[in-house]
Each structure stands twice: as structure tokens, then as C-alpha cells.
Amino acid sequence: MARSAIGRLFAGLRCLPVGNTQLQTQCSRWSSERTGVEASMFSHKPRDFSLPNPSWGEEMKRLYKHYNLQSEEAAGQGEDGEWWTRLPSYNRSLKYATGGVYLSKMIQSKARLFTRNIRDPGAAFEYVLFFRNDKQRCLCIFQAGHLLEGPPGHVHGGAIATMIDTVTGTHASLLSAPVMTANLNINYRSPIPLGSTVLIESTLDKEEGKKKFISCKVSSTDGSKLHTEATALFVSISVSHLLRG
């Protein structure tokens, strides 16, 4: 399938070197023309926010180790797709992919990904995403920081929606970037305690032309409690759609 230029650029962004050969192999399939894009995007090596930091609690670290070990083992064996692959995560997009002919140069240079713009580690969104190609599933380990409070002691519904959009949006982007969220339906079943770690899992339900239907659930790490359920629709867009403003 032909990829749009901006699709290749998004793919290039996702495929920055992370020391994971499996991911790089996979990425080179997603983006056959990434050479040159990586080097020109950043003047220095960007921080990968999906790596552990001192704010991570025991449960976050335990789950990260569990899935990352599979990711590393798979990379070592040169296997592709049958294991979880950790997805790196950066806090900025390409300046010409931030969209909008009305953006000033100042705003373009300061634009940062919403979920990765708090300097204080652990204060807001701490998360790491893994992808399993054969099962078409994304899994996110999410630790909700103190700045995400909604009801006392619990996570804000908008913050939960943000994470669901992030996980399902990343999932849809892996299928065919670039995409935009057209519809997001959320059922909040039980509150998420602030500071806790939860699992967010997404599954591809079906693809229809430009449309990707993805479902998602947020649950406690032992699987005993369902916090949130959602369905999302993503629509593939063209370069001109982002540049329209």
C-alpha cells in the first residue's frame, strides 16, 4: 500500500534507534524510507520517556521488566511480531507535522506531546507501551501521578480518556499513520486510585477502508477490577488534512 509522505515521516519518528533490533527491523518494514529522516529531525538524541525512571513504583517496574524481557529476548532471537515489542516515546513531533498554517514559529518550536510535557518525573503520565503484531494488541503500563487528580484521591476522567486515546491512537498509527481520532466512547466502571498502576489494553476489532475500529479496556494489574472500557474509531488522513489548520 502506498504511504503518504507524512506517513513515512511519522513512521520515521517512531523508528528512532532505541537499541531494540526487533523494533528496528519491524520499523524498517513500516518505513522503508526512514534513512535521513532520523538524523535531520533532532539536533541531539531525544529522551525516550518509556524507559524506567526513579518515580516508577514497584508494580510499574515489575510489569515493565516482565514485558521488556520478552521484547529483548525476541530481539536477540531476531523474531518478529510474536512477542511484545516496547515502543519508544518522545515528547515532540516533527515541526512540519504539528499542522496548521496558522502556527507561529514560536509555537512550533515549543510544541510538545500533551502526555510527555511535565518535567517532574512521576507527577503526571508515566507509561510505557508494548505492541504485539501477531495478535494486533497494544498493552500499556500506566502509573497515574498526583497532578492527574479528578475526584479526591482518584484519577480525572479526562486523564483516563487521554491515555485511552494515546494507546488506541498509537495502535491505529502502527497500522497506517497518520490517523486522527474520529470517535471515542468511554464507559467509566470503577475509579482509578491516584498513584496506582493499571494496564490499558487495546485490540483491533476491524478495518474498513480508511477506518480502524479499536476497543480498549483499563484494568487493575491483577485483572480483578475493570476500571474503564472504550471503543474508538480512527480515520486515516492525508498530508493536506494536517496542513489545513
Ligand SMILES: CCCCCCCC(=O)SCCNC(=O)CCNC(=O)[C@H](O)C(C)(C)COP(=O)(O)OP(=O)(O)OC[C@H]1O[C@@H](n2cnc3c(N)ncnc32)[C@H](O)[C@@H]1OP(=O)(O)O
Ligand atoms: C502518539 C500519541 C497518539 C495520540 C493519538 C491522538 C489522536 C488524536 O487525539 S487526534 C485529535 C482529535 N481528533 C480530531 O481533531 C479529528 C477532527 N476530525 C477530523 O479531522 C475529521 O472529521 C476526520 C479526519 C476524523 C474525518 O474526516 P475525513 O478524513 O474527511 O473523513 P470522512 O470522509 O468524513 O469520513 C471517512 C469515514 O469515516 C466515517 N466517520 C468520520 N467521522 C466519524 C465519526 N465521528 N463517527 C463515525 N464515523 C465517522 C465517515 O462516515 C466515513 O465512513 P465511510 O468511509 O464508511 O463513508
